[in-house]
Amino acid sequence: MADKALxxxxxxxxxxxxxxxxxxxxxxxxxxxxxxxxxxxxxxELQCAAHVAGQAGVPQTVLPIDTFxxxxxxxxxxxxxxxxxxxxxxxxxxxxxxxxxNLVFLTFAAALAWQKGIAHLVTGVAQTDYSGYPDCRRExxxxxxxxxxLGMEASFVIHTxxxxxxxxxxxxxxxxxxxxxxxxxxxxxYKGVRPPCGECAACVLxxxxxxxxxxxxxxxxx
Amino acid sequence: MADKALxxxxxxxxxxxxxxxxxxxxxxxxxxxxxxxxxxxxxxELQCAAHVAGQAGVPQTVLPIDTFxxxxxxxxxxxxxxxxxxxxxxxxxxxxxxxxxNLVFLTFAAALAWQKGIAHLVTGVAQTDYSGYPDCRRExxxxxxxxxxLGMEASFVIHTxxxxxxxxxxxxxxxxxxxxxxxxxxxxxYKGVRPPCGECAACVLxxxxxxxxxxxxxxxxx
Numbered sequence: 001m002a003d004k005a006l007x008x009x010x011x012x013x014x015x016x017x018x019x020x021x022x023x024x025x026x027x028x029x030x031x032x033x034x035x036x037x038x039x040x041x042x043x044x045e046l047q048c049a050a051h052v053a054g055q056a057g058v059p060q061t062v063l064p065i066d067t068f069x070x071x072x073x074x075x076x077x078x079x080x081x082x083x084x085x086x087x088x089x090x091x092x093x094x095x096x097x098x099x100x101x102n103l104v105f106l107t108f109a110a111a112l113a114w115q116k117g118i119a120h121l122v123t124g125v126a127q128t129d130y131s132g133y134p135d136c137r138r139e140x141x142x143x144x145x146x147x148x149x150l151g152m153e154a155s156f157v158i159h160t161x162x163x164x165x166x167x168x169x170x171x172x173x174x175x176x177x178x179x180x181x182x183x184x185x186x187x188x189x190y191k192g193v194r195p196p197c198g199e200c201a202a203c204v205l206x207x208x209x210x211x212x213x214x215x216x217x218x219x220x221x222x
Numbered sequence: 223m224a225d226k227a228l229x230x231x232x233x234x235x236x237x238x239x240x241x242x243x244x245x246x247x248x249x250x251x252x253x254x255x256x257x258x259x260x261x262x263x264x265x266x267e268l269q270c271a272a273h274v275a276g277q278a279g280v281p282q283t284v285l286p287i288d289t290f291x292x293x294x295x296x297x298x299x300x301x302x303x304x305x306x307x308x309x310x311x312x313x314x315x316x317x318x319x320x321x322x323x324n325l326v327f328l329t330f331a332a333a334l335a336w337q338k339g340i341a342h343l344v345t346g347v348a349q350t351d352y353s354g355y356p357d358c359r360r361e362x363x364x365x366x367x368x369x370x371x372l373g374m375e376a377s378f379v380i381h382t383x384x385x386x387x388x389x390x391x392x393x394x395x396x397x398x399x400x401x402x403x404x405x406x407x408x409x410x411x412y413k414g415v416r417p418p419c420g421e422c423a424a425c426v427l428x429x430x431x432x433x434x435x436x437x438x439x440x441x442x443x444x
Contacts, residue, residue, distance in 0.1 A: 063289050065287070067287050067289075071337065073337050100330065100336075100374060103373045104329050107322045108322065114321040134374060135372075137372065139372055143373075147365040147366045147368075147369045150357075150359070150361055150362040150365050151322060151325045152321050152322060152356060
């Protein structure tokens with residue numbers, strides 16, 4: 001497998017930063033993106049992901065996953081469940097937790113990478129500032145990397161460039177990678193509205209990061 | 223999580239044996255089944271799985287997965303790719319290999335189990351007589367179990383009662399569990415035809431197992 005990378009691109013701030021990280025690390029002709037259409041409530045992300053990939057000149061594959069919707073029971077795919085505010089995740093997992101979501105995303109990404117002869121998988125999960133999602137931790141990613149390598153007889157490496165970064169540091173990384181303009185194309189709000197609701201956990205975290213870095217969010221300046 | 227079990231039930235011989243193994247191990251009211259509709263060419267399996275679960279009195283959940291069909295490139299979901307004969311898998315993975323299939327099945331099974339408060343997952347994968355699938359090995363299952371536990375903050379146990387059994391021993395286990403009559407409801411043929419083609423790798427393995435155990439296959443006696 002050559003030194004090519006497949007980035008899990010949701011169309012959000014973090015995965016967009018990862019796309020530019022991969023372009024800097026692996027080079028322009030060696031990066032592809034995969035986006036999952038899993039019935040997410042914030043479906044505007046799908047358009048954002050296509051715009052981000054297009055502007056970066058990166059081939060993008062969109063894969064459907066209808067299983068999470070059939071499983072139900074979470075606020076990201078089930079419209080009957082309210083999206084919690086920022087403080088709602090005290091004590092237990094938040095209602096936006098889709099069990100196994102990142103595990104499934106990376107397993108399907110690995111399946112696509114296997115077909116394409118790509119060894120490097122890149123994901124924007126972070127355990128700093130994370131919203132209580134156990135599938136965002138490096139320990140989980142290490143176990144998953146081993147599982148994918150064994151299960152597909154391959155030498156996958158899961159890169160998590162944002163894992164130890166605060167939201168401020170992620171914004172600063174995006175600045176260093178020249179990715180701030182692309183942030184105007186991204187979407188973060190859990191409620192899927194534009195302009196962003198400004199109240200959900202994702203919006204609050206994003207605003208804090210840009211504020212702390214002292215960089216205006218181009219999404220809000222648009 | 224109580225001592226309840228969720229069996230990945232494909233409608234085939236092995237998963238049906240696992241269902242009866244789980245019933246013997248965990249008791250009648252503590253077993254459920256999950257079946258995946260992933261666009262398999264042998265779709266008759268879905269009916270078989272429903273019949274097997276119904277006869278065993280086990281609640282069954284059917285979950286769709288449209289992603290493998292979108293990925294394409296394998297003989298189990300892609301009708302443009304021929305199903306190989308028994309000797310076709312010499313040197314390299316066979317064309318029936320769906321990268322990550324069992325990893326995805328068990329991850330979604332774990333997500334469903336997480337919702338239902340079920341800790342025990344049961345799958346019929348076997349590394350003896352297996353068709354060259356690296357996601358059927360116990361080492362892979364161990365890594366996956368760790369991944370699922372970390373990723374969902376749960377205490378899952380993946381049971382693989384057939385892992386070390388030959389096909390003969392699997393038939394003998396089914397006999398000991400009283401599961402032979404249920405085999406008349408199962409489906410094995412990769413080509414999805416009834417009566418079974420008798421030529422594909424799955425048919426040949428099944429016939430060898432029943433022959434070696436000296437037990438008539440009720441599917442062929444029907």
